[in-house]
Amino acid sequence: MRAVILGGTDTDLLVDLLAYRAADVRALLPVLADVGSPVLVSSRAVYVDPAGRHVNSDDPPHFPDPVREDTPTVPSASDAVDPFTREGYAPAKAGAERAALDSGLPVTVLRPAKVHGRWARTARTRPFVTAMAAGAERIDLAAGHAVDQLTAASNTAALIETVAADPAARILNTADPDTPDAAQIVAAIGARLGWHGTLDLLAPCSDGDPDRGHNPWRSAHPFVLDTSAAIELGYQPVGTTLDLLVEEVD
Template identity: 35%
Template sequence: MFRSLGSSVDSAFVPTAYDASHATDLLTAGTGIGSLVVVSSSSVYADGEGRSLDEAAETGFPVFDRPINEETRTVVPGPQTYSTRKMAMEQSLLSSSLHVTILRPCAIYGRFARHPREWWFVKRALDGRDRIPVAFGAESIFHTSSARGIAGLAEICMSSPAQRILNVADTTPLKVRSIAAAIGKAIGLPINLAPLEGKSVGPSYIGSTPWSVERPYVLDTSRAAALGWHGGEYSEQVRETCCWLVESARGGDWQSHFTAFAQYGYDAFDYKAEDELLAKL
């Protein structure tokens, strides 16, 4: 792609590099690029026992006793999982002499997202669900990262090239109940939660929102803040995403727009199962 430009570029922002082969492509074109800002993922982090998000269902959710900084242990690079492939990409780029900034976001949101997590609540509100069961008492914290915030940090890094790794996330990590409230306010509809004790229920994982985790997953973004970057607040930035979701789904064929939900392996909107559970509460 960069070679096709026919001349060198000062800096390039690459949000879609996923493995070592993508890193090789970028490095091959590296002589024509002054610096790179490449999006990775905070899923590369592992706790003291080596547990990461990729294997949470088998090995347990990772345990971090403080916000995750850039020096935290990571998964081993390799072809096995999404995160190990991301780590292989990072390693390849950072082992070069090129100025490369690696950005590690968490739960990304913004217009045109392939996995718009907010749809989990937006659809239920649009469908008139008056009680929405939510696991872990709606107290889960899974840090959010706005697309605008990522772009803003990328701009700063492109104007000040260096080789570094930066976490990128919203200023305040919110509990699921606060995320739901922000989404409800954005679309002007009530979102009434029915908190569940403990994890999700049944084969449809009732109560499992896209942010429902058994322990907090929070990023330390102080290194990015030291560059003058401000992540912004979820409650102030999510409205644009929610309005896009409502407009995109207006024709009724939301499955063709938000394809990631089809990859869950279960019905994320199993209202019959939800109603059966709610009747027992």
């Protein structure tokens, strides 16, 4: 990335999706001063609830209200922490944020929820698309009424376009404007694929098999991000989760 910046002039925008820890950000600081609007993509995983729980805790967090950007976060990790572990991911991301915001540069830090979009590397829709495309007559789904807000890549791109025109050091949540439950998401996948099977919503622990009805959007408590700060900057979502989910399904 340094070579990309040094090889050009007057870089207007740089979106960093690769920084997982403070050291990654510090490696770019010598050249970021030449970028008009640097953007660092972090994660909602950094947030902690009033009891200190976060998304990778043994006990799930409980946020009674939509989570604002000034909500407390996990402590920043040292460079020795592995960001590619369950325990290290959130603290390492918090460290990357801190390094960016302490730099004095106009870095916008974005905190998305569960990301979906075209060419997603770990598409949560994949098992459902695979089953429906194979002609499954019935699909089991556990915790179908669970709500775990998503973030479309297209909506984040629109937010990046907004902040690029007004660079500043800040933190912004990025999330879709709607909060469909898991059953609505699977139904939308089926509608896109013309699937006419039956979605069987399982009762909790109906047969003692924790893997039956795997639900990648399962959440013990709703986790919703407050995006009013982005809206106040003039950002307008491209669409809702149910509108934009088709980009990943296709």
